[in-house]
Amino acid sequence: MLAGLAEPSQRSLVTDALAHLGQLECRVAVVGQIKSGKSSAINALARSPHLLPTRITPWTTAVTNLHFAQTPPGGYGAVFSFFEHAEWDQLAEGGGRVRELTEQLVPGFAPEHLLEQAALLRQRASERLGPEFELLLGQAHFFEALAPGMMEDYVCAGDFTGPQRIGKYSDITKSADVYLDQGPFAFPSTVVDTPGTNDPFLIRDEITRRSLESADVYVVVLTACQPLSETDVSLLRIMRGLYKDRIVVLVNRIDDLADLDVELPKIAGYVEQRLLAEFPGSHIPVVYGSAWWANQAYVFEPDAAARILTRRSAGYLLRAGLLQPNELHAGSLASGDFCDRVRQSLLAMSGIPALGQAIETLMAAARPTYVQRKIAHSFAEMARACESAARSELQILLAAEASSLDAKSSAEDTFSIYTREHDLLAGVAADIEQSAAGIEAQLARIIQEEQDALRGMLQSSIALHAARERDVLVDTLSRGRCPRVWTHEGVALRRALARVFKEGFEKAAWRLTSFHARVVPELHKLMRTLVPQPDLEATHSGEALVIPTPAVTPISRLLVLDLKTAGWSALWSRHPSAESSGEKIEALIRAEFAPIAEELVQLAGRVFHDFSTTTIQWSLAACRNIQLALTRRLELVLAEHDAARRSAAPSGAPPPAEDFTERIRAQAQRLEDTEALTQHVEYLARYFDTILKIEASEPNG
Incomplete structure (x- = not known):
């Protein structure tokens, strides 16, 4: 509907946004x-x-x-x-x-x-x-x-x-x-x-x-018999650079435990302590359950159900409050009512409904929600621009109709009035384009400066870490403790890069959103020179939009150098001193991690460019939409009055009254449509604001 009401030259923005929404997942x-x-x-x-x-x-x-x-x-x-x-x-x-x-x-x-x-x-x-x-x-x-x-x-x-x-x-x-x-x-x-x-x-x-890099929510599945083994912890360490509030843990296969009442509390305590150590300050939801129980609730195979009821873990199903202890035997399966209650108990105690709810909660504050929020705000701004333009177009038609009925007004006078208004619009259009050029130049400069600053911060972290590793290796070799295999896992460096990226990104995001908060009111002033109605307030009530930090996986760059293999032994023989070996290792670490730094810088740049094109560019488009709509309407009225002025009729008669009546009716309907549309998309924008505010106030936010 918005694409149909916007001016033709602005419709591509709407259709592109709709295509983006259609691909969103x-x-x-x-x-x-x-x-x-x-x-x-x-x-x-x-x-x-x-x-x-x-x-x-x-x-x-x-x-x-x-x-x-x-x-x-x-x-x-x-x-x-x-x-x-x-x-x-x-x-x-x-x-x-x-x-x-x-x-x-x-x-x-x-x-x-x-x-x-x-x-x-x-x-x-x-x-x-x-x-x-x-x-x-x-x-x-x-x-x-x-x-x-x-x-x-x-x-x-x-x-x-x-x-x-x-x-x-x-x-x-x-x-x-x-x-x-x-x-x-x-x-x-x-x-x-x-x-x-x-x-x-x-x-x-x-x-x-x-x-992992392209995911919005992460589910880490552990087995209750061996939760958070060293392999699990290794995975969590790799994920440490991801958004910590986008992870939910499922401790699966609790049905394999011999004594759930005794073992499960111990497992829960261990898992929560380990997660706290790996993700300090974060609250990662943990769900305990059995996917097998849930699947049996759906297919309910009698033989499998009989096996479930004969295991000690079946006592855990009583917590759903649907079964009695004396019913936990295969013979009870002859009752259809009992089978239904077993299904409900299996599903309730499987943890799968709780897992689904946890995922839904994380989805509400994930990237797709932010994308929808930005588009909703953009649509609301464009809808209000269409509404204001439609209202002003209606006023132009009403004024034209009035002038046609005023015997004292002449075609020359009316033509002169509309010519001045048309020239005024041309001047405002020039201001809009000048503002657009200046804003785009400032945006490009800000993004480039912040990318350069982020690049410098990341490179400094790599250089500092490489120098430390050099010193450690030099000290080890100097004491005659040459290892056969020298390993650089880079955990500390990956942590440092994740921290530096987050700090640098948030600083740049604050600068961009602050620029947006300053620019948009100026653009609204331009709109008010076109349509001085008080209906062009910011959709987000003065609050700056947010650029969420993207989820990035710090790439695991593990250097494993066998000092006695042919290739590396040749390296050490060419550099016999500890200092020379240390310098070589320092250069190697820098070379390995430099592409990671550049990858992070380019990722930040893409996110910043996306923000600029989906926020400020839409405000500029809303300005242009009003200007183009009014220019189009004035050009039509001017053409008609010019034709009347040049006609042979002594009074320069304007179009018949019935023509004005039909146009006014059509324009009034257009205004009614835009008002309804504005109300709808503004509701959506406020809805997304509310959702994100709620999530931000939660422990996971």
């Missing part, structure tokens, strides 16, 4: 170790127990994106993409980052073991696929819809021995995209099922970590 990444129950938890969230494979021994090997309530591109319901040649070569060679991640995540894991596994993987893929193997790399398979058993062929694999009946393409599948109509949330969402963080083929582990 909330991404929920589910991460955790192999067999922690990630896929089962996703199935339970989606209320579709058989959506992802869970009952088979093989585990998930590829990133699986489940797109809910979104239009599939090309109409395909399932797309499976395969590794590129270069990625496969990296996997097969077992070197580079794969080697580094192995050393980091699996202490004592010898590189030759990874090479052996990689060779076995290549052999297995070749045997399964034959001549297709090389042809499929870098390609994809497309299907109209997801069929039963399809996921097992593409994203599941297990032991490397014995006959394999499933997983034909799993060794070369990099990602799977599945599009489903119904989902766990009302908002279009994508739930990302990731390979386990302790996958022995660590190219998949790195792909999992890369997938």
Whole structure:
């Protein structure tokens, strides 16, 4: 409706924003170790127990994106993409980052073991696929819809021995995209099922970590039998640079505990203390439950229900208040009423409803909400501009009608009046364009200055850390304690970069939002020279819009240098002194982390440019919209009066009264439409303001 009411030259802003809204999704990444129950938890969230494979021994090997309530591109319901040649070569060679991640995540894991596994993987893929193997790399398979058993062929694999009946393409599948109509949330969402963080083929582990960057909410799935193991803590440390208030933890498989009443409180205390140590000052919601219970609540298989009731953990189901202790036996399943109550108890005590609620709460303050808030404010500003223009256009028509009925006024006088108004509009248009040029130049300068400042801060942190590492290595070598393997994990540096980025980004964001808060009232003054009505107040009631800090994953740059291998021993022989070795390490750290700093700087720049184009540019567009609408109306009236002035009629008669009546009626309807639209979108803008204020006041905010 707004696109139809705005001036033609301003409609592209509206249609572009609508296209952006149409593509908006909330991404929920589910991460955790192999067999922690990630896929089962996703199935339970989606209320579709058989959506992802869970009952088979093989585990998930590829990133699986489940797109809910979104239009599939090309109409395909399932797309499976395969590794590129270069990625496969990296996997097969077992070197580079794969080697580094192995050393980091699996202490004592010898590189030759990874090479052996990689060779076995290549052999297995070749045997399964034959001549297709090389042809499929870098390609994809497309299907109209997801069929039963399809996921097992593409994203599941297990032991490397014995006959394999499933997983034909799993060794070369990099990602799977599945599009489903119904989902766990009302908002279009994508739930990302990731390979386990302790996958022995660590190219998949790195792909999992890369997938974290684009997520809005993170679900960390732990197993109750071994919560927050060292591998889990390693994952949390990588996630430390992410928005801490976008994480929810699910401690899954509590049904495996022998004595829930005794063990669960101990587990809860340990998990909360460990999370507090890893994320000091943050409140990360923790949910305890069983995805298996939830899925059984949906499918309710009698044999599985009987097994549940005979386990000691079944006593936990009594807390739902729907069952009695004397009913916890298989014989009770003969009653339909009892089965219904068991279903309700399983779902209530599974923790899955609480997990869904926790995710929804985090969604409310995630990036898509901020995007919608900005667009709602922009639409409200444009709607008010359309309303003001429509009201002024109506006044022009009413004045023109009055002049046509006034016997004392002449066509020359009326023409002169409208000519002056038209010239005044031309002057205001020139002011608008001059203001726009000045604002855009200032914005570009501010963004560039802040990017340069952020770059300097990040580079200084890297230089300081590299110098410290140099001194440590020099001191170690000087005392004759030359290690065979020198490892630089960079945890301290990653923390420092995350902190510096957050501080620098927030400083730059404050400068941009302050500039916005100063500029918009000036633009409203320009609008009042066009339409002096008091209906152009800021949609956010004087409050500056917020630029949320983007969720960034500090890239894990682990340096593992074997000082006795041929390549590095040659380096040390060329630089025999401790000082020379230290300088080389310092340069190496700088070279490794410099691209990370630049990546963060460019990320900040993109966010700042997006803010400028979706806020101040819209205020300028609202000004232009009023000016263009009034100019168009005046040009029409001028043309008619000029025609009347030049006509042969002695009085220079204007258009017939019935023409004015119809135009006034149409313009009055246009004004009524814009008033209704303004009221609607202003309500939406206030709604998003309220939501974000509520979330900001919560502990997670």
